[in-house]
Amino acid sequence: MPRPQPHTLLCTIGTSLLYPNLSNLIKEEQTDPIRIALAQAYADKNWVQVATQLHKINPTERLCGAEINSVTDLLAQRIIEKSYLHLFHSDTDDGKAIAQILEAYFTQGGWAVKIHCVEGLRDDDPNLFRTQGLRNLAKLFGEQVRESRQNYIPCAINATGGYKAQIAIAVLMGQALDIPVYYKHERFDAIIPFPPMPVALDFSLWQRASGMFMVLSRSNACEPWEDFSEDWDERFEPLINRERIDNEDYLSLSATGQIFHETFRSRFQQLKTTALPRIANTNEKEQPKLGNHGYNQARSSISRFLQEVTDARYYVRYCYSTYWNPDLSEATRFRLSSADIQGIYSNGTWCVKFKVFTTAEDENQLPVIVADLNDWLDTK
Numbered sequence: 001m002p003r004p005q006p007h008t009l010l011c012t013i014g015t016s017l018l019y020p021n022l023s024n025l026i027k028e029e030q031t032d033p034i035r036i037a038l039a040q041a042y043a044d045k046n047w048v049q050v051a052t053q054l055h056k057i058n059p060t061e062r063l064c065g066a067e068i069n070s071v072t073d074l075l076a077q078r079i080i081e082k083s084y085l086h087l088f089h090s091d092t093d094d095g096k097a098i099a100q101i102l103e104a105y106f107t108q109g110g111w112a113v114k115i116h117c118v119e120g121l122r123d124d125d126p127n128l129f130r131t132q133g134l135r136n137l138a139k140l141f142g143e144q145v146r147e148s149r150q151n152y153i154p155c156a157i158n159a160t161g162g163y164k165a166q167i168a169i170a171v172l173m174g175q176a177l178d179i180p181v182y183y184k185h186e187r188f189d190a191i192i193p194f195p196p197m198p199v200a201l202d203f204s205l206w207q208r209a210s211g212m213f214m215v216l217s218r219s220n221a222c223e224p225w226e227d228f229s230e231d232w233d234e235r236f237e238p239l240i241n242r243e244r245i246d247n248e249d250y251l252s253l254s255a256t257g258q259i260f261h262e263t264f265r266s267r268f269q270q271l272k273t274t275a276l277p278r279i280a281n282t283n284e285k286e287q288p289k290l291g292n293h294g295y296n297q298a299r300s301s302i303s304r305f306l307q308e309v310t311d312a313r314y315y316v317r318y319c320y321s322t323y324w325n326p327d328l329s330e331a332t333r334f335r336l337s338s339a340d341i342q343g344i345y346s347n348g349t350w351c352v353k354f355k356v357f358t359t360a361e362d363e364n365q366l367p368v369i370v371a372d373l374n375d376w377l378d379t380k
Contacts, residue, residue, distance in 0.1 A: 005079075014066060051101050065098075066184065084112050084153070089115060160191070175194070211231075216261075221252075222250030239256055295352070316357070
């Protein structure tokens with residue numbers, strides 16, 4: 001069955017339009033009035049005027065840059081429909097400038113354009129580039145893919161522009177999410193598709209550890225490894241970065257880990273409806289039950305959260321607290337604990353743990369419930 005024609009294009013962008021293309025234009029003597037006007041607009045940093053002048057040049061000319069050349073090819077080959085265009089640029093002044101030029105150019109050409117700054121994607125800080133930039137690119141891609149799929153809009157990736165590592169992440173992201181990926185080298189006559197590659201990722205592994213992945217994905221800060229030690233699996237190692245702080249291990253997601261998370265979070269949105277347990281009857285829904293732990297001034301806050309969990313998810317019957325520590329902070333999430341679903345709730349100074357009772361009748365439903373609870377927590 002053929003793929004539907006993509007109406008949303010996710011496009012990485014580099015700086016070839018600025019360097020060397022437009023920068024060389026102002027260094028050389030020009031006789032063509034259009035190129036003279038283009039050079040002047042570039043010298044004035046009038047990015048909208050640069051875009052206007054570029055429209056007077058054949059979009060297949062190398063002067064227009066990799067992004068315009070490649071999108072022109074995609075349209076000419078009827079690979080994509082001219083609808084929605086997302087441009088992902090580096091966290092630099094040059095990246096922002098070229099994004100403004102391309103936003104104006106494609107908007108003038110009839111596209112609905114949105115630009116995204118990829119925080120940390122900058123070549124003057126290699127560590128930031130590795131630990132945050134590439135990961136944030138994967139995260140932004142995942143968000144746009146989920147949004148497109150929720151609106152039943154097929155999408156594609158144009159991985160032509162940008163840093164080599166940026167292009168590699170875009171390609172891997174597309175392969176993992178089963179999205180067509182296209183690339184045009186400056187010496188190619190036409191844009192080419194990347195052939196499908198086998199990507200062996202474990203969906204059940206993500207479901208069981210969805211709480212950890214949601215927590216690490218939410219924050220650019222590191223989280224203590226000790227918080228996740230009970231759930232640790234050696235297969236997580238390629239997906240995280242470890243940092244030693246005060247003789248303790250701290251974790252953050254690697255770019256590969258972000259792709260892993262975005263891949264299965266997107267897949268989960270498509271599959272969860274048929275995998276979750278039945279709706280709890282009215283007489284099965286109960287008020288939160290708090291164990292005999294004191295709770296200091298936190299009792300009402302804890303009760304409200306446990307009630308919110310019960311009300312928000314139709315399969316939850318009630319929650320029962322089992323642990324309280326007034327001096328411990330731990331990331332709020334849900335996890336599997338033996339054959340039970342455990343919730344962890346913290347305000348940053350104290351921590352409570354509780355069991356979640358549901359309508360599940362099959363242990364295979366428990367990881368699905370955990371993933372759904374974590375997804376709800378991340379979006380509420």
